[in-house]
Amino acid sequence: MKNEKKKILFGEFVTGAGLARALEMGAGKVVDEVKASKLRGRGGAGFPTGLKWELTAKQESDEKFVICNADEGEPGTFKDRLLLMEQPEKILEGMAIAGFAIGAARGFVYLRGEYIYLRKILEDAIVSMTERNFLGKNIQDSDFSFDVEIFLGAGAYVCGEEFALISSMNGYRGEPRNKPPYPSEVGFRDKPTVVNNVETLCYVPYIVTKGSEWFKEHGTQASTGTKLFSVSGDVKHPGVYELELGITVNQLLTEVSGEGAKSVQVGGASGLNVAEKDFDKPICFEGLPPGGSIIVFNHKRDMLHVLKNFMEFFVEESCGQCTPCREGNYRLLEGVKMLEKGECSVRYLKELEALCDVMKDSAKCGLGQTSPNAFLSIVENFKTEILYR
Amino acid sequence: MSEMIPVQIDDITCEVEKGTTILQACKCAGLRVPTLCHHPDLEVAxxxxxxxxxxxGMSGLQAACAFPIRQPIKVRTNSPRVRRARRVNLDLILSEHYGDCYTCTRNGTCELQDLAREYGVDRYRYPSTTAPKFRIDRSTAIVRDQNKCISCKRCIRTCIDLQQVSALETANRGHDVLIQTAFNKPISEVVCINCGQCINRCPTGALRSNMPNELIWQAIDDPEKHVIIQTAPSPRAAIGEEFGYEPGTSVTKKLNAALRRVGFDSIFDTNFAADLTIMEEGTELLTRLKKALVDGDSSVKVPMFTSCSPGWVKYIEHYYPEYLDHLSTCKSPQQMFGAILKTYYAKKIGVNPDKMVVVALMPCVAKKFECNRPEMTDSGGKDVDFGLTTREMAVLIKESGIHLKDLPDEDFDHPLGLGSGAGLIFGATGGVMEAAIRSVYEIVTGRPVPFKGLDVTPIRGMEGIRDAALTIENPLPEYQWLDGITLKVAVAHGTANAKLLMERLKEGTLDYHFIEVMACPGGCLGGGGQPIPTSPEIRAARARAIYAEDHELVLRKSHENPEINQLYAEFLGEPLGHLSHKLLHTHYTPRGRFFLEGI
Structure with a gap:
């Protein structure tokens, strides 16, 4: 990293400092501070975290829950895995602060099924934090008690969607639900629930200790803070990078030694394919999708093959509830296969692009609303390569 | 009064109660929004x-059926975006649906077909499914054709939420999603109770009843066969819907005329057998109560449950087999009638029972399973040969070129064609209980029930569970043991409500003496074999028709039916007598929690 002072998560951290500060501030002030920081969800959708907390805090209920969404499944994403592996205490502290802010006494880490090997690390961290009274009863001699349990997912990508996640925790098929009501009103066990991404929760202790103004020194006006990027593909140095939001694709490529890229998949399979002409665009909530997955393709890559891979993923991972996602993704994959064989007419390709628009417009959840992104952007960027093979 | 919210839908401004869905609001505003997975009886999907x-203000389009109005909103139901999305989604569904419309029983009543017509679909936008992929799954009652399934999950919401039977669930993900039974067993081998409610709510022909029409034609066309039809009370209050009548139009006498013209040799009224059931079941109730309350016989189980509904019988066999002793041993009216027809009546008219074919016109799909139960052969062969649903009968009538509306009124045949109003109201939830109360109270006290116009109103209506208490005062000498006792009865319709009652029975918090359960919402008039569509309003209209017809009858109590008394005098002897026991009573089979047999 060139600019050392711009690191947050990879900077210094003392377990418990954020929690202690939060207990001093009181729940209302914690919510205000997080709101003021303009922290937005790091899972990809970018919902303002402070607002989510405020909505949940407002609900009157005998029980509320905090869920840490560790169902990291977006193709090309592995930044939460790193946090779970190396910084579990930061996650747990973020959860405890969230619990304190909204009035919850229980939290759950919804751990991706394939990450079962990280369970032990998390469990040890819970034990260690409980021993030091950062979790458990009357945390740091306050009235606030907070326990964390681990809930293991079963390998469905769609369970990263918060309603599907809650549904699966409630013992049902992991399928998204209609909204409203939102989880802040009716969540786990029908109680108000905050669902936050692993990375989102990790920023919380910093915001509480160093203040929202300090946090806002990072990133852009609308996209504050830094972001972890999982960089893979045709680069010299793949890995997890902490970079400021608003960084351009070009800057990022320089950072990771990805010179000579033909295109970059920004935001994972459900993100956008960005061609060289757009490499000067920023990655942030007002720009290219900041989901965190960066897959770099060099000139040897067949973009239709890349697209097929993504579409196979979505056909496999759609929950199958709503028409646009269940049938739409299947039709798109079928279209890719027709393109492969040179059997797709220009007219039918237009039909499929219209289908993409309808999927984005009418699918029930984020999966179906974003799965056509790859199709649309790759077809747009590489029409000649795809059509005239 | 809950909060009112102003909404603007297209160019219409109105106020709706907070929580109203956009779909409901559109309906109030007089706008039609097309639906497919939505059904008025089911949870929103x-x-x-x-x-x-x-x-x-919202980025994506919203499902009108699932969007509760909580703050003032502006809605557009007919914009280019909306029309395009509806059309594309419809095209996506059509391309996956195996649409051989002319060979489909739902041709003309298919909601997908209606939508395709409404949207002017004239081609498949995406390559269509040209060959069926799945084998058809067939039980005696139900046929599942997954090739026509559009994954709207109405059947699942019917089976799991509405009926709480859970024979069907979603399997797999994405494009591979299928509606499946446990371990993909045939529908005949799982907990399906054959209520057929899924059929009534399937928008396409993916679920249908097992039609015996060809076999019935064979019987009718065979001059050596004496083909008898018995008609249950509910079909006559609903079959008119198949011929353009408004729901709630009773066509009893026109139906008789139609059946005669279709070619049935005798036309009898299942209400007669319903009266017979009341005689047997009422006597059984009194016998049980005496043994339990006076003799302290702990082997006798109270409360007693009715056993007319074959869906309910199979439900309790699967889910509460330890309570089978609570079920009345009485066969259903359909089966009682079959047993009487092939013994008493066969002898009376000098026909060999082997040459007799008994068809039962029923609102019910489970009746098909019931008449095929191995224990239903007390007459020597199958007591009832075919259960025929209202929908299937409509096909027989149409196929015969008969215009129901043009037919004269005709009566049932006799001596087994006279049914009381008490037998008639068997068709509505609470009807069996009301019929039983009318007779039992009068038999015990010598006086008619203390309700105006014999209407036992506390147990009428569409509440899921209803109950009533009736104190016996000054009974006749032989029933002195009932003096001062308050009889408590309850009525439940839909197996979800039955489950609530059964759970209370398990807890020991149930103090009823007699409970009527019908597997279908609304009772038989809402049966799985009734005309499609169904809705709370349609079922209420059918109930009104049944109760109105009861009021018009002179004979309104089962025990006053002269043809019943003639049957006992000439043949059966007395209720619960030796011959009754042989022909009119049965036993039940404990079944598995997941499968027909075993676990």
Whole structure:
């Protein structure tokens, strides 16, 4: 990293400092501070975290829950895995602060099924934090008690969607639900629930200790803070990078030694394919999708093959509830296969692009609303390569 | 009064109660929003995405059926975006649906077909499914054709939420999603109770009843066969819907005329057998109560449950087999009638029972399973040969070129064609209980029930569970043991409500003496074999028709039916007598929690 002072998560951290500060501030002030920081969800959708907390805090209920969404499944994403592996205490502290802010006494880490090997690390961290009274009863001699349990997912990508996640925790098929009501009103066990991404929760202790103004020194006006990027593909140095939001694709490529890229998949399979002409665009909530997955393709890559891979993923991972996602993704994959064989007419390709628009417009959840992104952007960027093979 | 919210839908401004869905609001505003996965009886799913509308300020389109109005909103139901999304989603569904419309029983009543017509579909936008992929799954009652399934999950919401039977669930993900039974066993081998409610709510022909029409024609066309039809009370209050009548039009006498013209040799009224059931079941109730309350016989189980509904019988066999002793041993009216027809009546008219074919016109799909139960052969062969649903009968009538509306009124044949109003109201939830109360109270006290116009109103209506208490005062000498006792009865319709009662029975918090359960919502008039569509309003209209017809009858109590008394005098002897026991009573089979047999 060139600019050392711009690191947050990879900077210094003392377990418990954020929690202690939060207990001093009181729940209302914690919510205000997080709101003021303009922290937005790091899972990809970018919902303002402070607002989510405020909505949940407002609900009157005998029980509320905090869920840490560790169902990291977006193709090309592995930044939460790193946090779970190396910084579990930061996650747990973020959860405890969230619990304190909204009035919850229980939290759950919804751990991706394939990450079962990280369970032990998390469990040890819970034990260690409980021993030091950062979790458990009357945390740091306050009235606030907070326990964390681990809930293991079963390998469905769609369970990263918060309603599907809650549904699966409630013992049902992991399928998204209609909204409203939102989880802040009716969540786990029908109680108000905050669902936050692993990375989102990790920023919380910093915001509480160093203040929202300090946090806002990072990133852009609308996209504050830094972001972890999982960089893979045709680069010299793949890995997890902490970079400021608003960084351009070009800057990022320089950072990771990805010179000579033909295109970059920004935001994972459900993100956008960005061609060289757009490499000067920023990655942030007002720009290219900041989901965190960066897959770099060099000139040897067949973009239709890349697209097929993504579409196979979505056909496999759609929950199958709503028409646009269940049938739409299947039709798109079928279209890719027709393109492969040179059997797709220009007219039918237009039909499929219209289908993409309808999927984005009418699918029930984020999966179906974003799965056509790859199709649309790759077809747009590489029409000649795809059509005239 | 809950909060009112102003909404603007297209160019219409109105106020709706907070929590009203956009779909309901559109209906109030007189606008039609097309739906497919939505059904008035079922939980909201919001998955077909046909009813999508634009809501100002929201980025994507919203499902009108699933969007509760909580603050003032502006909605557009007919914008280019909306029309395009509906059309594309419809095209996606059509391309996966095996649409051989002319060979489909739902041709003309298919909601997908209606939508395709409404949207002017004249081609498949995406390559269509040209060959069936799945084998058809067939039980004696139900036929599942997954090739026509559009994954709207109405059947699942019917089976799991509405009926709480859970024979069907979603399997797999994405494009591979299938509606499946446990371990993909045939529907005949799982907990399906054959209520057929899924059929009534399937928008396409993916679920249907097992039609015996060809076999019935064979019997009718065979001059050596004496083909008898017995007609249950509910079909006559609903079959008119198949011929353009408004729901709630009773066509009893025109139906008789139609059946005669179709070619049935004798036309009898299942209400007669319902009266017979009341005689047997009422006597059984009194016998049980005496043994339990006076003799302290702990082997006798109270409360007693009715056993007329074959869906309910199979439900309790699967889910509460330890309570089978609570079920009345009485066969259902359909089966009692079959046993009487092939013994008493066969002898009376000098026909060999082997040459007799008994067809039962029923609102019910489970009746097909019931008449095929191995224990239903007390007459020597199958007591009832075919259960025929209202929908299937409509086909027989149409196929015969008969215009129901043009037919004269005709009566049933006799001596087994006279049924009381008490037998008639068997068709509505609470009807069996009301019929039983009318007779039992009068038999015990010598006086008619203390309700105006014999209407036992506390147990009428569409509440899921209803109950009533009736104190016996000054009974006749032989029933002195009932003096001062308050008889408590309850009525439940839909197996979800039955489950609530059974759970209370398990807890020991149930103090009823007699409980009527019908597997279908609304009772038989809402049966799985009744005309499609169904809705709370349609069922209420059918109930009104049944109760109105009861009021018009002179004979309204089962025990006053002269043809019943003639049957006992000439043949059966007395209720619960030796011959009754042989022909009119049965036993039940404990079944598995997941499968027909075993676990």
């Amino acid at each position: 919001g998955i077909c995405r046909i009813c999508v509308v634009e809501v100002e």
